[in-house]
Amino acid sequence: MNLQRSVRAIATASGNGSGGVDWEAVATAAKSAIGAGALELTDAERAGYAADVADARDRLRSVGGLNFDIPPTVEVQNRHHWIDANVATFRRVMAPVESEVNVAFPTATSVFNTGSMAAVLSFLASNVLGQYDPLLLADGDDHELYFVHPNIVEAAADLDVDYPRFRRWIAFHEVTHAAEFGAAPWLSTRLEARLEGALGTLSQGGFDREAFRDLNTTMTAVEGYAEMLMDRAFDAEYADLRRKLDARRRGGGPVMRVARRLLGLGMKRRQYERGAAFFRAVADQRSVAAAAAVWDDPANLPTDAEFDDPTQWVARVDP
Template sequence: MNFYRAVRAVADASGAGPVDWAAVAESAKAATAPGDLDLSSDEVESYQSDVRAARDRIRSVGGLDFDLPETIEVQHRHHWIDANIETFERILADLDTGVEFLPGVVRSVNTGSMAISISFLANNVLGQYDPLLLSPDTGNAHALYFVNPNIERVADRLAVDLPRFRRWIAFHEVTHAAEFGSAPWLANHLEDCLEDVVDDLSSGRFDRADFKQVDVTMTAVEGYAELLMDRTFDDEYDDLRRKLEERRRGGNPLTQLMRHLLGLGRKRRQYERGKDFFDAVADAEDLQTASLVWERKENLPTDSELDDAEKWLARMGV
């Protein structure tokens, strides 16, 4: 890590936009150790076989029809940074801050904030299903990443068996592939929601309804993934979930502050609230009933239905 180079990259931020994304990449990588990616062919194959097992189990038990990305990427932290900066840049491409006073200073502040955020996430993300929102690729573009240094570190810190922990993470990420694959409308819906939020911010306003729609959709996405993960995983997982939840809630004061600033507390709430909703649906009916949410956009639970599964079931005619 080279913190001087990280700061220098931010100070030298340039360009016409509100964020210098090349400087974000340079600064974030300078502040982040890439981690070990010296894997044997058997270790790489273990990731592939875990993903295939998750796909087969989810198709069978969940009754969902979906495909996986052609390539399963086992990454170190710098690889993850590069992939996700591309995503952030696409999503925020149309953001116009409208700031005319000291634009260079504002650009440096924005660039530094993004670099700090992405560096923190790169050190903590374990796996990621990326639907490549707003990608110029008009085909069925999507990607699946595993950040090997983080998976190894967290398994060690939690004192859990690495192969079982890695397989559990694989099941979670493949559940997201199942959601987006079985609901072709979902990526477009999220893109529309994100574009509305960016338009709001560019206009200097905060539209609670637009933000709420993103939150409700992501609560459904995360909650269903938790349900499917629990119902399809082919090993014991109670200790893994308990220890990972303790990790999400723990950390030193700086880590807790970063989680707060990045809204990770809200993300944890999405996991918990969504899981409670889908558990209630599956317990009252079955997994196939829970999967009705992905048949069409109108089947997404509303904000109030997320706290009242019976209300959603009644609307679905169940």
């Protein structure tokens, strides 16, 4: 950790003279603010990650009734690797906004924007356990899967749970996202269209409420279905893992809670909880496989009212 280097990178951010984000400085500052974490994997650990992903794929196919494959890229990373991967993602997604925005004080704005992004990425890199990345707005149709090994090891110790079992449960969660996007080829296109619309409106000083509302509804389905399916498909006891991880999402000290609120992680937690309650109700009424009808067609996504009354969705979709 080198906080002086982090501050220097932010203070000298250029943003190409436009007031945009200096992404090279973001990467430098974020990585200087936190340690990379240990990534000395034993042969058994490498084999464990591979087995967890493969077993999750097979179980999710069987229990969920989904046709999908795992991403071509599966990486076990440290925190700095994760930052590099996500700088590329943020840079790609924010490009339309940066190219359109004009500011009165570009240098000061660039320093602020660069510092803000570095703070966000360093915070997330310290906490994220795994990530399925559909590579939205990227060329091609590849997708990637990451596991942040030092965070998984530390979280297992903090939660006082068995590390291999916890690692496997995280693998099931992330592979479930791969299952969703693999089973619904239209999902990436829908999210990209809504994201482009929302960001385009923001770059013009407006706010597209409908685009953000649709993004929230879609992500509530994505997160909620993943929560339900990972629990139903996991091949070991998980009640203690669910209880402790849910507490971790809500917990932390005052600084942690403020940071989560500022980053919108409270909204993400509500997406998990609301969506999971919906899909658990559907799975209980019909079956786990029947709930997968949500990915057959964009029209099958639950409406806001249906999230609160799953019987309406069952009657409409009739899975």
